[in-house]
Amino acid sequence: MTPPPPGRRRSTVHDVAKAAGVSRGTVSRVLNGGYVSEHAREAIQTAIREVGYVPNNAARTLVRQRTQAVGFIVHEPHSLFLEDPNIGGILLGANTALSQADYQMVCLVIDTDRDTDRVARYLSGGFVDGAVIVSARQHDPITDVVERLGLPVAYVGHPPGISRPWVGIDNLGAARAITARVRSSGRRRIGMIAAALDRDSGSDRLAGFREALGDDFDETLVESVPLYAFADGEAGMRRLLERAPDIDAVFGASDAVAAGAVQALRAAGRRVPDDVGVVGFDDSAWARRTDPPLTTVDQPAEGLGAAAAEAVLVQLSGGVADAGGILLDAPIVWRASV
Template sequence: MARDRSLPRRATIHDVAAVSGISRGTVSRVLNGEPYVSDRAREAVEAAVREVGYVRNTAARNLVTQRSGAIALIVHEPHSLVLEDPNIGNILLGTNAVLSEADYQMVTLILDSVRDSERVAEYLRGGFVDGAIILSARVGDPIALAVAELGIPAAFVGHPPNAPEIPFIGIDNLSAAREITTRLVDTGRTKIGMVAAALDRDSGQDRLAGFIEALGKQFNPSLVVDYPLYAYDTGAEGMRELLRREPAIDGVFAASDAVAAGAMDVLRDAGRSVPGDVGIVGFDDSSWAIRCHPMLSTVRQPAYELGRQAALQVLNQLRGGPRPSGGTLLQTEVVWRDSA
């Protein structure tokens, strides 16, 4: 088939060499950022690149280096929650800041179904990314198994139970949940419930365990309701159910700030004041916490730093560093406001 002559010809490294008067080898060294090139040659090559409109052929370079220049951020959440949850956004920003500085492209892959998991697993096997950061992984996560099978550099944000030996960056959800529940108990509440969420992953399980530990003999299993997602609708539905089970409930630990916001709106609609009738606490210290009225007592977790540290872990492995066993836990802090 004859070449379409209406299409502009792509400038090549030969064009840069011809215009700059510099050898092709030296041009290549400049374009690859290699040392031992004179300032005069570098300036001439850069001027020629601008003049001829040269754009690096990344696909060809990747064929040579066997690298894609991309890292996957794999998020196991519905699309709607990814847009709603400020924590996910902050993890994404922290991850991208590190990868951008290292000249890697972040590729965000959202898993909303079994079909998504199968598609993404096949994508990973195709060699389209050099590493992976896995967020919100569930028990028996097929993506984590695929990453472990491929042996590519990887890190979890959080640490799913029975996961493959992949390093993780996380927080101590159990201790943080225990601490904030204890603060709630210390306000004098006696009928305390929990709107739990995400019990198919470590964060949800550990927050529930910390709640139970803090209450001790005061724990009432009938005052725990649980749902799949850390979402506003979870809090609204859960609070309605807790009020049905125990109209005199006077304290609530919500598994996330979004959950707490939903619960507080239901309490308001039911004519219950916060914190007068019901004290409520959340988890995350996200933008949900300061949008609540009154503002929410919660646990601050370093979402941006979680993303940064996970990206640094993957980059370290890509640069030949060892894949460590176990993980790193970052500090949390109880932020006490007016909701309790």
């Protein structure tokens, strides 16, 4: 049997230096971002293309003790990861910021206890230099691992009791504002499908709803559901209608939840907005493809992801990120659903 031909030899810094007519030290300065003359830089870049040089990142990792990778950790079920456009937007924003800094993003989804254990081992193994964490809960094991390792991290959202850098929006204020706007339209029996109350975003949106209604707040018009999901919104709306058939407006804690509510109302023969007004939260694709389009709160998902990634990069460069948190604007978008 004829043995396979040997593989092509990997080009080295020496090959680049020889082709460019410069020293190896000059090539190393270019590769590591140091200063050289523009003429030398152009010659080296041309030589890199000619000899097909690819940096040995594994060797550079050993020298620098850096992986050039940042984890993107999402505490959500797999189904919601695919359904919720906000998660995708946050991911894309983070990836853009990391890519511009020449960092690789590693996506880690936590759905089960087994996922938690696996991700905890992965982080402890030193496979990433830092992490962006989405939908963290207080006292969850991943947060404990991150704290123990002293890993540079930034949270999207602000879990209670965590004093590390975070990026978010004023969920309470935005929920209060959109509820007040619905109330000013003349609606009086206003309910809420409150989702994800085990994290800061969900509990803050319910608190804002309660504040806006004041003495008119009615606990029986609040239906709690586990996730920011279409199916949960649909099921929650059915239960609200059974309990309060005279309801004339509902605030879905996310656009997906609100879209599910619209579906349940239509199935029950209720017209939106004629019989029941519906508002959501996020200004995601759900809001625009619902009929009628949803009044909602514009949550800047890509901006949140980018800002969180940039906070991690600041820490990796030796700087100090603001542990007091960064709040991005989240204005109301008024459409035809109320």
